[in-house]
Amino acid sequence: QILDPTKRGLKDLENRLIRAAAEDPDITIRDDGLRIMRMARFAAELGFGVDDSLFECAKRRAPLIRDISSERKRDELKKILMSDVRYPGFSPRLAPEYGLNILKDTGAIEFVLPMLSEGRGVAQSERYHKYDVLDHCIKTCAAAPAVYELRLAALLHDIGKPGALKESGNMYGHEKTGALAAKEELESLKADKKTIKTVLKLVENHMFDLEGNAKPAAIRRRAVKMGKTDFELLIALRRADCEGSGIVTGCKSADNWQRELERMQALRMPWSEAELEVSGNDVMRILGTGPSEKVGMILSRLLNECVADPSLNERARLEKRIAALAKTLR
Numbered sequence: 001q002i003l004d005p006t007k008r009g010l011k012d013l014e015n016r017l018i019r020a021a022a023e024d025p026d027i028t029i030r031d032d033g034l035r036i037m038r039m040a041r042f043a044a045e046l047g048f049g050v051d052d053s054l055f056e057c058a059k060r061r062a063p064l065i066r067d068i069s070s071e072r073k074r075d076e077l078k079k080i081l082m083s084d085v086r087y088p089g090f091s092p093r094l095a096p097e098y099g100l101n102i103l104k105d106t107g108a109i110e111f112v113l114p115m116l117s118e119g120r121g122v123a124q125s126e127r128y129h130k131y132d133v134l135d136h137c138i139k140t141c142a143a144a145p146a147v148y149e150l151r152l153a154a155l156l157h158d159i160g161k162p163g164a165l166k167e168s169g170n171m172y173g174h175e176k177t178g179a180l181a182a183k184e185e186l187e188s189l190k191a192d193k194k195t196i197k198t199v200l201k202l203v204e205n206h207m208f209d210l211e212g213n214a215k216p217a218a219i220r221r222r223a224v225k226m227g228k229t230d231f232e233l234l235i236a237l238r239r240a241d242c243e244g245s246g247i248v249t250g251c252k253s254a255d256n257w258q259r260e261l262e263r264m265q266a267l268r269m270p271w272s273e274a275e276l277e278v279s280g281n282d283v284m285r286i287l288g289t290g291p292s293e294k295v296g297m298i299l300s301r302l303l304n305e306c307v308a309d310p311s312l313n314e315r316a317r318l319e320k321r322i323a324a325l326a327k328t329l330r
Contacts, residue, residue: 012051018043019051026057033064036108037076044083044099047092058106065111073112074189081141081151096151097142104134112189115181116155118162124171130246133161140237140244149195150233153202154240156182160203175207201230202237212252219260220269220307228271231261267310273299276306277315278322286322298325 004010012019018039020028029035036058043050050058065073079086080103084095092098103109110117119133129136141155160178161171179200186196208214208222223231235257242251270276276299283295302321306313312321 016046016048017051018046018048018054020054020057025051025054026061029054029057029061030064032068033061033066034068034072034076036062036065036106037073037080037103037112040099040102040106040108041076041080041083043102044080044095045086045091047090047095047098050102055106058108062107062111065108070188070190074191077112077189078148078152081155082146082148085146094142097138100138100141100155104138113156113185115163115185116159119158122162122165124161126247128245128247131244133158136244136246139246140240143243144240145236147233147236149198150202150236150240152186152195153182153199153206153233154237154244156185156199157203157206157237157241159185175204179204198230198233201226202234205234206237206241208234209253209257212254212256214253214256216260216263217308219257220264221304223257223261223264224271224303224307228261231257235261264310268313269310270303270306270313273303275313276302276318277313278302278318282319283322286319287326294326294329297329298322301325301329 002010006021008019019025022028039050039054039058042048080099081096083099084091084093086095100109103112104117104120116137117134119137122133124131124133124136131139137155137158140157141151144151144154156178158174158178159181160174160176163177163181164171164174167177182203183196183200186199191199205222205226209219214222226234235254238254238257239251242248242254280291280295280299283298284290287294287298289295302318302325305321306318312318
């Protein structure tokens with residue numbers, strides 16, 4: 001038996017339309033401002049349109065979101081960012097972009113991610129970008145693979161541009177100011193420390209080797225500094241950033257990074273001091289000393305050298321190198 005108390009539920013399903021249950025949508029929205037975000041999320045997950053009267057009500061009532069707890073806003077935002085995988089085979093591929101655009105067009109985004117919303121109408125170089133900062137961030141987010149931390153970083157990656165433009169008249173260094181802004185936004189949503197750490201690392205590094213001209217050694221150093229998992233996410237972010245520009249075709253830098261990453265793996269390059277063929281105990285034995293700052297300096301130097309030339313990561317060769325370094329590092 002199908003129950004349809006409103007007498008229009010089945011018709012709305014057929015028309016793929018989201019409508020408030022009450023005749024007056026204001027009754028539905030004013031009881032809980034989070035319903036505006038849920039409206040955006042359901043529309044994204046299902047690929048449904050939104051009833052005009054409900055949409056207009058959401059625009060009027062968007063400030064209600066200000067009073068919603070951080071945790072509820074955070075959880076609903078996450079569901080929007082991952083809306084394309086909510087119903088595999090049914091949810092639209094560009095569902096996150098659709099959902100985020102509803103937040104933008106209703107004004108709700110100003111009360112969820114206020115610093116991100118400052119990118120609305122902020123034009124960018126026509127050489128690299130078709131869209132303003134906010135639309136570019138939304139499109140980059142939608143273009144990224146379905147990894148929550150990655151999509152969150154993609155959404156926030158250029159959050160520092162409006163502030164940098166106001167402060168210095170250009171957008172140089174926006175990755176640094178952006179990391180600070182992203183941290184503030186994420187902490188206000190009470191995001192967990194692991195998520196914040198990953199997102200900030202991606203935002204801070206997203207301008208690396210923009211033209212794709214970095215030498216293999218520089219790519220390796222950046223990869224080791226970030227860690228393998230986060231560097232793989234950075235590659236995905238760069239591809240999404242290129243796609244989200246609306247202009248750039250191909251992505252030379254990401255292609256170069258991926259090739260170098262595969263080469264690093266083939267050469268079994270060490271990613272950390274723990275993967276060296278010698279340990280701190282070996283260093284202390286050769287030096288004839290106990291734990292000291294010098295031991296750490298030597299291990300760091302050995303790692304850097306093995307990153308540049310993975311063939312050096314052999315015990316005998318490293319032991320000789322330790323002895324040589326001991327004479328030069330005082």
